[in-house]
Amino acid sequence: MSSEVLTAPARRVAPLGVAMMLAALAFVVAGRAGPLGDIAALETFVVIFASIVIEALPFVLLGAAVSAAIEVFVSDAAFTRLGRLPVALQLPAAAMSGVAFPVCECGSVPVARRLIARGMHPSAGIAFMLASPVLNPIVLLSTVVAYQGRGLATQMVLGRAGLGLVLAVVAGWAIGTGDASELLRARPRDDHGHGDHGDADDRADVADDHDHRPARPQRARAFFDHLGNDFFFMGRFVVLGGALAAVLQTVIPQSIVSGIARTSIVGTLALMGVAFVLSLCSEADAFVAVSFVQFPLGSQLAFLVFGPVVDAKLAFLYGATFRRRFVLRLIVVAVPVVLAGSLWFEALVANR
Amino acid sequence: MGIVMTVWGVFLLWIGASGAMTRFLGPRTYWVAWFGAAGLLVAGAFTTLQAVRSRGPGARGADALGAAILLAPLLLVAALPAPRLGAQAASRKASAVGALASFVPPPRSDGRVGLEEIHYASMSLEYADSVGITDGLEVSLVGFVTHPKRASGDTFAVTRFYISCCAADAVPYSVVVDPGTSGDLPDDTWIRVEGTLARTADGFVVNASDVTQIDEPESPYLY
Numbered sequence: 374m375s376s377e378v379l380t381a382p383a384r385r386v387a388p389l390g391v392a393m394m395l396a397a398l399a400f401v402v403a404g405r406a407g408p409l410g411d412i413a414a415l416e417t418f419v420v421i422f423a424s425i426v427i428e429a430l431p432f433v434l435l436g437a438a439v440s441a442a443i444e445v446f447v448s449d450a451a452f453t454r455l456g457r458l459p460v461a462l463q464l465p466a467a468a469m470s471g472v473a474f475p476v477c478e479c480g481s482v483p484v485a486r487r488l489i490a491r492g493m494h495p496s497a498g499i500a501f502m503l504a505s506p507v508l509n510p511i512v513l514l515s516t517v518v519a520y521q522g523r524g525l526a527t528q529m530v531l532g533r534a535g536l537g538l539v540l541a542v543v544a545g546w547a548i549g550t551g552d553a554s555e556l557l558r559a560r561p562r563d564d565h566g567h568g569d570h571g572d573a574d575d576r577a578d579v580a581d582d583h584d585h586r587p588a589r590p591q592r593a594r595a596f597f598d599h600l601g602n603d604f605f606f607m608g609r610f611v612v613l614g615g616a617l618a619a620v621l622q623t624v625i626p627q628s629i630v631s632g633i634a635r636t637s638i639v640g641t642l643a644l645m646g647v648a649f650v651l652s653l654c655s656e657a658d659a660f661v662a663v664s665f666v667q668f669p670l671g672s673q674l675a676f677l678v679f680g681p682v683v684d685a686k687l688a689f690l691y692g693a694t695f696r697r698r699f700v701l702r703l704i705v706v707a708v709p710v711v712l713a714g715s716l717w718f719e720a721l722v723a724n725r
Numbered sequence: 726m727g728i729v730m731t732v733w734g735v736f737l738l739w740i741g742a743s744g745a746m747t748r749f750l751g752p753r754t755y756w757v758a759w760f761g762a763a764g765l766l767v768a769g770a771f772t773t774l775q776a777v778r779s780r781g782p783g784a785r786g787a788d789a790l791g792a793a794i795l796l797a798p799l800l801l802v803a804a805l806p807a808p809r810l811g812a813q814a815a816s817r818k819a820s821a822v823g824a825l826a827s828f829v830p831p832p833r834s835d836g837r838v839g840l841e842e843i844h845y846a847s848m849s850l851e852y853a854d855s856v857g858i859t860d861g862l863e864v865s866l867v868g869f870v871t872h873p874k875r876a877s878g879d880t881f882a883v884t885r886f887y888i889s890c891c892a893a894d895a896v897p898y899s900v901v902v903d904p905g906t907s908g909d910l911p912d913d914t915w916i917r918v919e920g921t922l923a924r925t926a927d928g929f930v931v932n933a934s935d936v937t938q939i940d941e942p943e944s945p946y947l948y
Contacts, residue, residue: 389789397800404804413813413913419801420808424749424892426798427740430733431761434768519889594775601726601772609794616797622893626817653894660889661896 414623422619425686428654429479429611436480437603440487445596447491456492467497468541471505477655478506478681479611482690483603486557495556496549500541506655506681507537516677519659528722529659529674536678536714544682544706548699558696610693614686618652621685625650640672641715645708648680655681671719679711727773729792734765736799745802747944748809751888809945812871812912815884815897819873840866840885841947844898847928862922864931866900867942870914875927876901879909883918883931887947895946900931907936915941 409415455463467488474481485502489495506512513530520529549556630643644665653661658680662673683704691700737758740746746758802808838858843866846853853859868883876882880903886895902918910916920933 393789393793397796400800401803405806409805413811416805416808417810417814417817419805420748420810420814420892423798423802423808427737427749427761428754428757428891428893431737431757431764434761434764438764438768597768597771597775600768601730604730604768605726605788605791605795609791612794612798618893623814623817626819628819651893654890656890658894661894 418619418623421622422615425615425618425652426612429477429615429686430608432477432480432654433483433607433611434600434604435476436483437600437607439474439476439480440483440603441596441599443484443487443491444599445592449491453492456494460494460496463494463497464500464542464545467493468500468504468538468545469508471501471508471541472510474501474505474509476505476509477512478684478687479607479654479690481505482687482694483607486694487603489553489557492553494549495551495553496545498545499549499556500545502541503544503682504538504541507541507678508534509655512655512659512681515656516659519663525670529670529677532674532718532722533677536674536711536718537681539714540678540682540707540710543710544703547706548702556695556699558694606693607690610689611686614652614684614689617685617689618650621650637669637671637716637719638712640668641675641712642708644668644672644676645679645711648676649684651680652684652686653680669719670722671715671717674718675711675715678714679707683707726788726792727769727771727776729795730765730769730772732769732796732799734762734769736802737762737765744943747946748807748892750891751946751948753948754890809941810886810892810895811869812884814895815871815886815899816873818886818895818897819899838862838864839947840868840883840898840900841887843900843922843929843931847900853929858922858929860922860924864918864920864922866918866931867939868899868916868918869941870910870912870916871897871899872912873899873901879904880930881909883916885947886945889948892946898947900929901927902931902933902936904933904936907933910936910938915939 403409471481474484476484481502484505485498488501489498493501513534516530516533517526520526627647630647644662647665648658651658651661658677662676665673665676668676683700688700691703740749741755741758741762746755750758838856842856842858843864846856846858866883868885871882871884873882880901882899882901884897884899886892886897888895902920904910915938917935917937917939918931918933919935919937920931922929923932924930
């Protein structure tokens with residue numbers, strides 16, 4: 374690539390960058406000198422928004438690092454062998470492997486994307502993505518800690534892991550029917566070493582025996598290239614999703630929802646709605662769920678299973694990762710599965 | 726890209742070192758910020774170094790927009806001197822319905838009675854009995870002033886948020902205070918309330934013998 378081609382876009386962006394920095398500086402100065410700090414709703418929004426992003430971005434980085442490691446260090450032959458396994462074997466195995474991946478939902482999305490792009494069956498990739506935020510050991514431990522005071526730790530952990538696993542397998546089976554290129558959204562500038570197009574397209578043919586990994590001396594550089602690209606791409610959607618969640622938390626009183634808590638079905642649907650709005654990290658949500666004392670136990674379970682799979686923050690992340698209607702299809706599958714599972718849990722455990 | 730990562734890494738270091746982290750995270754998740762700071766600084770340094778060496782693929786408009794989005798939370802935090810959850814947040818995060826009769830949270834091992842215990846005791850008589858919360862119990866509570874609907878006339882509530890992991894999961898614990906001759910106070914005023922508990926139809930109320938305005942505690946939340 375010639376230096377003219379490299380520097381021309383940079384020249385175009387430079388004034389924009391300077392203008393943005395000056396605008397940012399003016400905003401900070403005006404905010405500190407002016408009345409911004411006296412606007413209570415803005416304070417609430419900023420604290421919630423920043424806290425979501427501060428907690429989520431390190432996990433996005435971790436997910437991007439695992440994703441980059443898969444891309445750079447795992448051979449294509451391994452994925453070719455994996456891709457040839459029957460889906461009936463890949464799907465439950467991928468869902469169960471979430472137990473060994475201690476990363477919440479922000480980290481599992483880039484990893485799943487990379488696994489699917491490299492040759493894992495889409496249904497198995499989706500199952501992994503949906504299972505790991507529910508099944509990972511940190512999440513299950515936090516559920517134990519949150520519910521042990523009520524003497525319900527065993528029931529809630531088994532219920533959460535069981536329903537989470539069922540949901541992941543069912544959703545993977547129902548949504549991941551096509552090939553990778555039909556599921557994944559192509560991403561610009563994703564693969565520096567493989568042309569200027571998304572990796573969903575150039576990696577869909579898993580039967581290709583040629584190893585796409587960079588040569589050994591270039592692997593460290595390729596790793597950080599992929600890490601940076603994934604973090605930069607996913608991170609912005611986590612920020613947008615966090616902003617939406619913060620707006621909803623700042624504007625909508627939770628008492629509106631808790632007023633309809635008494636019946637199992639309505640209470641469960643209401644808590645799924647709350648989980649969508651709050652967009653909590655799955656490693657923290659059990660402590661919030663246990664505070665919903667006015668809701669039946671099955672509804673609290675629905676909150677714990679639905680939230681890590683579908684929420685406002687994830688909607689942005691899914692939209693950037695998968696092709697159109699993925700979020701809608703996931704909601705159509707997740708709501709009835711979680712509703713049925715939580716009602717069954719309520720009948721089996723809570724009323725004993 | 727590398728610069729954005731580095732800026733975030735420096736920001737996480739700063740909130741950790743300055744104590745500002747307590748406004749956003751609970752102690753259980755401090756490690757996330759430290760881990761993020763270390764990871765982002767390392768990744769940012771390598772990415773920036775590579776971009777400088779290779780002269781990079783050139784910045785684009787989409788990159789500038791992405792950077793602006795990623796840096797927006799930092800900008801907002803920098804623009805507000807000391808953002809915190811207060812009465813407005815409590816009004817949005819409070820639940821309206823009483824507890825299920827079967828719910829009995831465990832008493833504290835040290836037998837202390839704080840906002841959390843009185844909050845739950847107002848919702849469940851069974852819990853109140855189990856932790857020894859009764860009419861006439863002397864209490865000392867620290868929190869900020871809010872005015873929920875159940876606080877009428879000259880009464881207000883003393884409120885404090887409980888945080889598990891971050892401010893997004895904050896839950897407000899409130900107890901109504903009858904300030905007596907001390908009179909009403911504006912929202913978000915930090916106070917220490919001394920007094921005795923009295924049970925009413927809407928739960929326990931503190932009949933205050935003394936209400937003192939105090940500075941905001943170093944850690945504004947309960948953990």
